Amino acid sequence: MFVISINELCNEISRYHPNPDISIIKRAFLYASYYHKNQRRLSGEPYINHPLAVAKILTELKADDKTVSAGILHDVVEDTNQSLERISKFFGDEVAFLVDGVTKISNLNVNLEADEKQIENLRKMFVFMARDVRVILIKLSDRLDNMRTISHLPQEKQKRIANETLKIFAPIAHRLGLYNMKTELEDLSFEILQPDAAKYIKEKLQEIIPKSQKFIDHFRHKVEEILKKEEISNFRIENRVKGIYSIWEKIVNQGIDIENIYDIIGFRIIVEDIGDCYRCLGIIHSHFKPIPGKFKDYIAIPKPNGYKSLHTKVIIPGGYKVEFQIRTFKMHEEAEYGIASHWIYKEGSPISESGLKIFSWLRNILETSRESQYYEVRNISEDIYPHEIYVFTPKGDVKILPRGSTVLDFAYSIHTELGSRCTGAKVNGKLQPIDYILKSGDIVQIITSKTQKPKRSWLNFVITQRAKSRIKQFVVKEEKSIAKEIGEETIKKELRKYNLDFQKLVRDGVISKVCTQMKIKSIEDLLISIGMGKISITSFIKTLKKIVEAKDEKPENIQETTQKQQIQNQDELTGDLKGVKTRFALCCSPVYGDESVGYITKGYGIVIHRKDCVQIQNLPQERIIKISQANFPFEAIYIGRVKLFVDYPEIMSEIISNLNKKGYRVKEIISREHNSRFEMEITILVKNKDDIENVIREISSIENTFGVQRI
Structure with a gap:
């Protein structure tokens, strides 16, 4: 009796694959059945049940026909007299490549007594040897079925396999975003390695769940009613129970009882778009009391493996503490299928070949964005999606870099100081320059000099965002230092013409007044701006003269001319703009109630700005006209934007909740x-300027918010 028939397997893949090669799957089944026909598992069942079970797991991950076929054939080369050449002859090079990959990584020696750093290197080597992420998925599916049927093995072998699963395979499943698989691998391993603890957790769960199930069902229906009443459309609510190993980790690591774990029972709200995610968060917080410090925004700041969701923990009627996860359908798909979601078939077309090669843990580059203001989050995709290379340090540590990375990229990936002092490297024992492009398998030893420092020209050849951000950081700082010296020397030289001493003017507070008059934050910024040519020495001297003359009460009628005409001198545009193309400027987002002006473009109509918009000052003033409020639709919905600073991002849940209660929708x-x-x-x-001012007052009233202002 097979665990799944070949027809059921083919039907399963046909549900998500638009045009699968059913014949190759059936041929793989016949081939594997024939060569495994005399083999049985320790349970006594036919051996073919195992590769069929692996193939079934792969279809649950929505793998393609070649991957499913390789899953059926994965043990043929290792356990029978069949060669890889014959697999290639009958099933093609791609299937043979996948089978060969599984065979190679199955033979990788694992030292489970190694420290965590070495174990991490083993995980990386495991991936390096796999070459193709589909090989990893076949091996994980193979391990999952072996763990499900492990009870027939000798006890010592069970413990060795369970330990290997917990240390190597479960973390890899987690990094690929395969959370369900990761949880099952952990729980099965935990039951073997710590049976008493696992039994205790399961018994406790049996006490908690039946008592709560009726209440959970009732509460889920209540939340559904609330969301429908708040006009959230097309949503789904699920509930889940935390894995036993994950519960045990919390008990051990946090020293708490199972009764004090908040998220044993959790709910997922799955919605259409990101705006609905934040709306649902505000709705949940307005109906149930949020637990302070228990909100995480993984949408604004995703986890290193790419996971996105809003997490919040609240107290619901009855005193229960539960977790809500709020995400879009797309985020949910990625959370459920992990890296497999990159090749799920959509609208009849498969994702491109490159999508199969993505390794999720490259997203640790997000750390760079938290460390440097010069790192731009939109450039993250440059580091996530290229083909990877695997480069080794002299000690054998693996560094994963984008293809095209140089010696300098490698140096910065290890440490900023090493990159900044790098003069070259020994690559495989041979001297190479800093711009030498590395390839997989290279062993790199960095050479440094105390006199070396980053140069702007380095930006012409480094490709990783970490290297770029560190170089920019140093170069900008260095250039500012030089500009400051140039600016100070320029001012001193000019002041000598008037027999004035710069340092005395600084001590007397005159230079500070100049900075205030010129709207410059500090004297240092003034020197840097002059040194960089952003402010002319002439404008500095003019401002200084005004201040000195006012102080001496000897005002001089200095005539200054300007080509800019003032806005207030223009005729006001009144009446209906019907027939005139208009649009609102994105830089200042004017709304009903704002004092506004219009800029007459050449052939693109009128762009409406707020009168205090900085950008309008840089436009030809003869094209500026006033705009009447009559030209703003009174009942329209406008975009309002505010910015603020907070000490911790979790406070956003309180802000959203308060705004939601006041009837303002966060977009x-x-x-x-x-x-x-x-x-x-x-x-x-918002509807008008009053709304924006109310929003600013509302946010400003919340503790730990700073500098709330309109953009």
């Missing part, structure tokens, strides 16, 4: 770390 939130605080930009739908 978008952008978060970035800035000088140990978090800078937030919030886009809100």
Whole structure:
């Protein structure tokens, strides 16, 4: 009796694959059945049941026909007299490549007594040897079925395999985003390695779940009613129970009882778009009391493996503490299938070949964005999606870099100081320059010099964002230092013409007044701006003269001319703009109630700005006209934007909740770390200027929010 018939397997793959090669799957089944026909598992069942079970797991991951076929054939070369050449002859090079990959990594020696760093290197080597992520998926599916049927093995062998699964395979499944597989591998291993602890957790869960199930069902229906009432459309609510190993880890690591773990029972709310995610968060927090410090925004700042969701923990009626995960359908698909979601077939077309090669843990480059203001999050995709190379340090540590990385990229991947002092490297024992392009398998020993320092020209050949950000950081700092010296020397030289001493003017506070008059933050910024040519020495001297003459009460009628005409001198545009193409400027987002002006473009109509918009000052003033409020639709919905600083991002849940209660809908939130605080930009739908001012007052009243202002 087979665990799954070949027809059921073919039907399963046909549900998601638009045009599978059913014949290759059936031929793989006949081939494997024939050569495994005299083999049995320790349970006594036919051996073919194992490769069929592996293939079934692969279809649950929505693998393609070649991967499913390789899953059926994965043990043929290792356990029978069949060669890889014959697999290639009958099933093609791609299937043979996958089977060969599984065979090779199955023979990898694993020292489970090694420390965590060495274990991590083993995981990386495991991936390096696999070459193709589909090989990893076949091996993980193979291990999952072996763990499900492990009870027939001798006890010592069970413990060795369970330990290997917990240390090597479960973390790899986690990094690929295969959370269900990771949880099952952990729980099965835990039951073998610590049977008493596993039994205790399972018995406790049996006490908690039956008592709570009726209440859970009732509560889920209640949340559904609330969301429908708040006009959230096309959503789904699920509930889940935390894995026993994950529960045990919390008990051990946090020293708490199982009764004090908040997220044993959790709910997932799955919605259409990101805006609905934040709306649902505000709705949940307005109906149930949030637990302080238990909110995580993995949408604004995803986990290193790419996971996105909003997590919050609340107290619900009855005193239960439960977790809500709120995500879009797309995020849910990626959370459920992990890396496999990159080749799920959509609208009849498979994802491209390159999508199969993505290794999720490259996303540790997100750390760079938290460390440097010069790292741009939009460039992350440059490091996530290229083909990878695997380069070794002299000690055997593996560094994973984008293809095309240089010696300098490698040096910066190890440490900033090493990159900054790098003069070259020994690659496989041969001297190479800093711009030498590395390839997989290279062993690299960095050569440094104390006199070396980063140069702007390095930006012409490094490709990783970490290297670019570190070089920019140094170069900008260095250039500012040089500009400061040039600026100070330029001012001193000019002041000598008037018999004035720069240092005396600084001590007397005159230079500070100049900075205030010129709207410059500090004297240092003034020197840098002059040194870089952003401010002319002439404008500095003019401002200084005004301040000195005012102080001496000897005003001089200095005639200054300007080509800019003032906005207030223009005729006001009144009446209906019907027939005139208009649009609102994105830089200042004017709304009903704002004092506004229009810029007459050449052939593109009128762009409406707020009168205080900085950008309008840089436009030809003869094209500026006033705009009447009559040209703003009174009942329209406008975009309002505010920015603020907070000490921790979790406070956003309180802000969203408060705004939601006041009837304001948050459309978008952008978060970035800035000088140990978090800078937030919030886009809100409003009706007029009063609404924006109310929003600013509402946010300002919340503790630990700073510098709330309109953008």
